[in-house]
Amino acid sequence: MKKKKILVHSNHCRAYTGFGKHTKNILIHLQKTGKYEIVEFSNGVHWGDPKLKNFPWKCEGSLPNNPALLKELNKDPNLARQAGYGGQTIDKIIEQEKPDAYIGIEDIWAFTDFTKKTWWNKINCMIWTTLDSLPILPEAAKAASDIKHYYVWATFAEKALRKMGHDHVRSMHGALDTDVFYRLKDEERLKLRTMLDIDKDDFIIGFVFRNQLRKSVPNLLEGFKLFTNQNPKSKAKLLLHTHWQEGWDIPRLIKEKEINPQDVLTTYFCKSCKRYEVKSFNGETKEEGENQDCKFCGAKKSQVTTNVKEGVNEEQLNEIYNLMDVYCHPFTSGGQEIPIQEAKLTELITLATNYSCGEDVCTDDAAGYPLNWSEYREPGTQFIKASTNPDSISHQLKKVFKMKPERREEMGRKARKFAIDNYSIEVIGKRLESIIDNMPEVDYDFDFSIALKNSEYKGKDIEDTSEWLIDIYKNILDMSVDENEDGHKHWTKRMSEGMQRTDVLKYFRSVAEEENNKNKKTSFQDILGDDDKGKRLLISMPQSIGDVYLCTSLLKNIKKTYPKYNIYFATKPEYFTILQGNPYIYKTIPWTSQLDSLTTLEGQGEHEGYFEIAFLPFIGTQRMLNYMHNGKDKIQFDICT
Numbered sequence: 001m002k003k004k005k006i007l008v009h010s011n012h013c014r015a016y017t018g019f020g021k022h023t024k025n026i027l028i029h030l031q032k033t034g035k036y037e038i039v040e041f042s043n044g045v046h047w048g049d050p051k052l053k054n055f056p057w058k059c060e061g062s063l064p065n066n067p068a069l070l071k072e073l074n075k076d077p078n079l080a081r082q083a084g085y086g087g088q089t090i091d092k093i094i095e096q097e098k099p100d101a102y103i104g105i106e107d108i109w110a111f112t113d114f115t116k117k118t119w120w121n122k123i124n125c126m127i128w129t130t131l132d133s134l135p136i137l138p139e140a141a142k143a144a145s146d147i148k149h150y151y152v153w154a155t156f157a158e159k160a161l162r163k164m165g166h167d168h169v170r171s172m173h174g175a176l177d178t179d180v181f182y183r184l185k186d187e188e189r190l191k192l193r194t195m196l197d198i199d200k201d202d203f204i205i206g207f208v209f210r211n212q213l214r215k216s217v218p219n220l221l222e223g224f225k226l227f228t229n230q231n232p233k234s235k236a237k238l239l240l241h242t243h244w245q246e247g248w249d250i251p252r253l254i255k256e257k258e259i260n261p262q263d264v265l266t267t268y269f270c271k272s273c274k275r276y277e278v279k280s281f282n283g284e285t286k287e288e289g290e291n292q293d294c295k296f297c298g299a300k301k302s303q304v305t306t307n308v309k310e311g312v313n314e315e316q317l318n319e320i321y322n323l324m325d326v327y328c329h330p331f332t333s334g335g336q337e338i339p340i341q342e343a344k345l346t347e348l349i350t351l352a353t354n355y356s357c358g359e360d361v362c363t364d365d366a367a368g369y370p371l372n373w374s375e376y377r378e379p380g381t382q383f384i385k386a387s388t389n390p391d392s393i394s395h396q397l398k399k400v401f402k403m404k405p406e407r408r409e410e411m412g413r414k415a416r417k418f419a420i421d422n423y424s425i426e427v428i429g430k431r432l433e434s435i436i437d438n439m440p441e442v443d444y445d446f447d448f449s450i451a452l453k454n455s456e457y458k459g460k461d462i463e464d465t466s467e468w469l470i471d472i473y474k475n476i477l478d479m480s481v482d483e484n485e486d487g488h489k490h491w492t493k494r495m496s497e498g499m500q501r502t503d504v505l506k507y508f509r510s511v512a513e514e515e516n517n518k519n520k521k522t523s524f525q526d527i528l529g530d531d532d533k534g535k536r537l538l539i540s541m542p543q544s545i546g547d548v549y550l551c552t553s554l555l556k557n558i559k560k561t562y563p564k565y566n567i568y569f570a571t572k573p574e575y576f577t578i579l580q581g582n583p584y585i586y587k588t589i590p591w592t593s594q595l596d597s598l599t600t601l602e603g604q605g606e607h608e609g610y611f612e613i614a615f616l617p618f619i620g621t622q623r624m625l626n627y628m629h630n631g632k633d634k635i636q637f638d639i640c641t
Contacts, residue, residue: 005037006030006436007097009062009086010105012042012052016308017210018338022174023105029175029429031056036436039097043106044084047092048597060093062086065619066596068543069514075507078479078487085110091448092593094119100442103128107335108140113479115146122446124439125149128172130335131157132356133383136164144169149435153336154357173360174336175428178420180314181345183412184322192319196278203236203401204265206324206348208317208339209331210308211247216330216353216388218248221257221264223330223393227401228263230394234401239265239278241320243307244286251286267306267320273297276312278323281305321346326400330371330388332378334358344368344419347412349403351396355386360422367415369396380484453477453512459505465495469504476508477515517572517592524610527589537565538601538614542591548575551617555584558615565612570595 011019013027023040030036038057045052045061052059063083064070073079073088082088085106094102094117101124104111108129114120126149131140136157144150144166151172152158158171184192193200205224209215217240224238244250244266254261261280268277275296283289292303304310312320321327327343333356340361343350352358354370362370371393373386400408421427457476462468466483469491473479481488491504528536537558541551548571559567566586569579579588594600596619603609 002441003035003037004100004436004439004441005039005097007039007041007093007099007102008105009041009090009103010043012045012059013040013055015044016311018174018336019105021176021338025175025177025425026105026429026432027057029425030432033433035433039093039099041086041090041093043086043110047089058097062089064088064593066542066593067618072507072511072514076487076511077490078473078481078485079477079511081109081486082112085112087112090114091117091119094123095448098442098444100124101126101436101439105129108137108143111143112139115143116478118446118448121146121148123442124436126151126435129153131160132333132335133378133381133385134160135383136160137381141166149439154334154360156356156359172431173423173428174338175425176338176341176345176419176423177314178345178424178426181318181321181342183347183416184319189322192323196323198237198265198278198323199235201235203234203326204239204324205236205397206239206241206321206327206343207329208241208320208327208342209329211242211244211250213247214332214334214385215242215247216332216386217250218253218257219330219388219390220328220393221253221259222390223328223388223397225257225259226390226394227397228259231398231401236397236401237263237265239267239320239324241267241306241317244281244305245290245307249286251281251284251289255284267312268292268303269306269310269312270294270297270299270302271304271310272299272302274313276306276316276320277303278320317342318346321348324348326351326397328371328393328397329353329358330393331356331358332385332387333383337361340368341419341423344415347409347416349400349408349411349415351393351400353386353388355384358386365414366418367411369399371396451478452516455509455512455516457509457512459501465492468501472505472508476512527587528610532566532586534612535565536568536611537562538568538570538595538611540570540591540595540601540614540616541618542570542572542595543575543618545575545578547618548578552579552582555582559584562613568611 008023008027010023011017013020013024027038027040031038040057040059041062042052042059043062046063047061047065049061052061062085070083073083103126105128108131111127125147127147128151130153131137141161141164144161150169152169153174155171158169161169190200207220228234228236240250254264264280265278266281268279273294273296281289282292290304291301293300294302306312321343327348328351329337329340330353331337336357340350340352350361350368351371352362352368353373354362355373362368372389374389376385376387377383378385454476459468459472462471469488470481473481495504539551541548555567567584568587568589569585570589570591573590576588579585596616598614598616601609601611601614
């Protein structure tokens with residue numbers, strides 16, 4: 001029986017993010033079943049990136065590999081974000097792979113306009129997203145009607161959407177590998193503390209987090225200060241496992257709140273030897289405390305506070321959790337906050353803000369304690385956010401500190417069981433299997449044609465700048481935006497600084513033209529005859545006028561090297577005149593995005609390709625293997641001598 005092909009679209013499985021960890025666990029589980037053909041579509045990674053090779057499943061990047069296109073897109077924050085989430089390449093991979101099911105696992109704005117795609121709901125489409133605040137994001141609620149399989153990571157979001165009439169919405173938590181995180185034996189925990197110069201009697205309060213503004217660091221520091229003032233014999237230390245160079249200025253906050261800096265610990269990671277230290281932040285400013293010398297390998301300025309690019313592995317992170325006596329996670333809102341579950345797996349009592357996803361983890365069944373909060377509204381969005389009460393933090397810390405060891409151990413075991421029963425990859429994976437297995441197979445008998453953008457639209461005579469921008473976004477790029485979005489703010493600012501509407505319009509129309517060109521299908525059968533099959537050579541240089549002109553200087557030597565080959569030159573039609581009458585060119589053809597894939601052009605596997613050799617000088621060899629050419633090219637220089 002034919003295996004169902006599943007396209008999983010999210011952060012790359014090796015990314016040090018919540019989505020990345022979840023994606024890795026899901027992919028491994030689905031692969032182990034042997035029931036599915038898996039394709040991973042990785043956000044923020046370039047199409048054709050070599051690091052996506054050598055996985056048990058096929059893996060492709062979401063970012064276009066056309067530098068010129070990316071340069072243009074990066075001029076507009078909205079378009080840049082859309083590209084990062086696969087907006088420019090999603091149609092390409094759907095058509096290429098023809099999956100039975102598409103599973104998008106990201107923040108809801110990553111899927112902007114996906115429901116308008118020609119393939120949407122013609123195949124099985126599932127969105128598995130994080131919604132962290134009330135009222136529910138309007139675009140999330142609006143899209144619900146067009147998403148047949150709509151899953152959220154926290155029950156509070158499910159309840160809110162169902163209250164709005166979307167009865168098909170279900171909650172399904174992000175999946176954890178429950179074997180990675182566990183409580184070490186007491187002697188191992190003591191050994192760890194001794195190695196890291198942490199006293200066995202220190203009361204370690206831990207917080208593992210990305211240093212973002214929604215993580216309530218000021219509230220935690222204030223609560224910690226209250227606790228230590230009220231319990232001076234606690235020997236309490238606050239361990240902040242995070243990157244101190246982004247988000248909150250933690251040294252400044254420590255100083256403002258008059259907390260002893262030696263009582264606040266952090267994790268340093270050595271980029272050289274990959275070992276870690278837990279110690280106080282070594283600097284009065286966040287800049288001073290970074291780039292420390294490593295005591296293990298002696299490397300200079302190699303230690304950095306742990307971050308998404310340079311950080312501890314999961315085995316090391318498990319050790320860090322095991323240094324803690326209690327885990328405290330105050331936040332304004334969150335989709336799931338995976339560190340809370342990781343802490344539970346190490347049998348820690350967890351304290352979490354009783355809002356958003358925190359509602360799922362601070363109940364008696366979850367062996368967690370709730371942190372009370374006060375409401376505030378986020379400017380712009382008007383979202384309800386939680387300001388965790390420092391008094392509540394202090395109160396719950398005291399409760400755990402005063403707790404008898406036997407009771408703490410009992411609650412710890414209960415916490416681990418809760419995490420396994422509700423968040424383990426085995427539980428979540430089985431549920432996902434059931435969803436996929438009940439999806440029908442897909443016949444790709446529908447048209448993939450994509451509606452072209454209106455690159456000729458000249459704009460309306462609208463006096464208000466904001467309304468004018470909204471109009472050209474809609475009528476040129478078919479994008480619905482409002483004044484709160486980054487792209488709208490960007491162009492509003494540029495125009496307030498003197499940029500003319502004509503220049504803004506020119507940019508939007510150029511992006512639309514690029515999009516149209518990308519989506520135009522080249523029929524190689526129409527362009528290529530049978531008379532020169534096996535003797536075709538392609539040079540692909542889409543732009544600019546200078547680069548196309550410079551390429552012509554290579555043609556004589558290329559023809560001399562490959563005298564029996566017909567030379568095809570692909571570029572944008574506006575540059576055809578530069579090539580007109582060139583004696584070495586057999587045929588000039590219009591460039592499309594299909595012409596930036598070497599495997600499409602030269603063939604791979606069962607696909608025999610269209611050209612014997614294709615040169616793509618506008619794409620770097622680090623990203624595309626454009627130097628192999630099926631072994632048919634002639635290397636003119638002996639690099640070994």
